[in-house]
Amino acid sequence: xxxxxxxxxxxxxxxxxxxxxxxxxxxxxxxxxxxxxxxxxxxxxxxxxxxxxxxxxxxxxxxxxxxxxxxxxxxxxxxxxxxxxxxxxxxxxxxxxxxxxxxxxxxxxxxxxxxxxxxxxxxxxxxxxxxxxxxxxxxxxxxxxxxxxxxxxxxxxxxxxxxxxxxxxxxxxxxxxxxxxxxxxxxxxxxxxxxxxxxxxxxxxxxxxxxxx
Numbered sequence: 001x002x003x004x005x006x007x008x009x010x011x012x013x014x015x016x017x018x019x020x021x022x023x024x025x026x027x028x029x030x031x032x033x034x035x036x037x038x039x040x041x042x043x044x045x046x047x048x049x050x051x052x053x054x055x056x057x058x059x060x061x062x063x064x065x066x067x068x069x070x071x072x073x074x075x076x077x078x079x080x081x082x083x084x085x086x087x088x089x090x091x092x093x094x095x096x097x098x099x100x101x102x103x104x105x106x107x108x109x110x111x112x113x114x115x116x117x118x119x120x121x122x123x124x125x126x127x128x129x130x131x132x133x134x135x136x137x138x139x140x141x142x143x144x145x146x147x148x149x150x151x152x153x154x155x156x157x158x159x160x161x162x163x164x165x166x167x168x169x170x171x172x173x174x175x176x177x178x179x180x181x182x183x184x185x186x187x188x189x190x191x192x193x194x195x196x197x198x199x200x201x202x203x204x205x206x207x208x209x210x211x212x213x
Contacts, residue, residue: 023067031078033057034085037193039208040065040076045091047208048076052086090205107201108212114183116145116154116191118161118168126154126161126179129206131213138203139210154179154191154203170203 025044033056040048042065051073064079067087076087116126116138127138127145138154140146148155148162154170156162161179164171170178170191178192178200189199191206 021069023065025065025067026062027060027065027078029062031058031060031063033059033081037202037204039090039204040087041208046089047091048074048087049090049205050085051088054083054085056081056083056085090208108209110188111181111183111201111206112213114181114188117180117182119177119180120160120168124152124161126152129181129213132210137213139207139213 023044023046025042025046028041028043031040034050035055036050036053038050040050042048043062048067058078058081060078060080063081066077067074068077069075072086074087074089075084077084111129114129116128118124118126127143128134128136130137130139132139132141132146134140135143136145137143138145141148144150145153146155147153148157150156151159152161153159154162157164157171160166161168162171163169164173166172167175167177168179169175171193172178173193173195175192175194176197178190178194178197180187181189181191181199181201189201190197191203192200193202193204194200
């Protein structure tokens with residue numbers, strides 16, 4: 001029944017937007033809903049980000065997804081979830097928008113190997129932007145800097161460097177002192193969700209591209 005209802009919603013949506021672009025794919029791995037600026041990696045190689053604010057929890061492994069274009073942008077529907085959300089594309093599959101991919105590839109090349117340094121008094125080292133197999137990588141989930149329970153990890157949401165209320169955390173959207181991205185002794189950017197900080201990039205976006213490091 002759920003499958004039928006899901007297909008009906010897709011058909012109706014398509015009929016309402018005859019000129020729409022429709023993408024059918026699956027979430028790559030676990031899906032746990034969305035919470036504001038959630039990033040979704042798809043099995044077709046695309047990466048999308050939530051652009052309309054809402055919170056919804058629903059767990060599923062690799063659920064089917066429909067993304068379709070409306071007059072106000074792209075909308076995503078996940079199988080088994082009644083709600084829809086607006087999304088924007090961060091990364092296209094290799095067979096699609098190569099221009100967008102090239103832009104992100106250039107950013108990744110620039111950031112690859114950089115260190116994350118806190119702006120606290122001690123300039124605490126918070127890891128590197130390297131392959132997840134590296135012991136210092138912020139993407140190594142069992143390492144000091146990638147674990148969600150480590151005191152020096154940005155992924156520890158109750159820690160000094162991961163809490164959304166800490167002034168030294170990349171997840172505090174109003175902080176003026178987020179972690180610095182440092183390479184060859186120079187600050188090349190900031191790890192932050194604060195949109196007004198020049199040179200800032202969200203850690204969730206980097207995490208979506210972790211395989212490129």
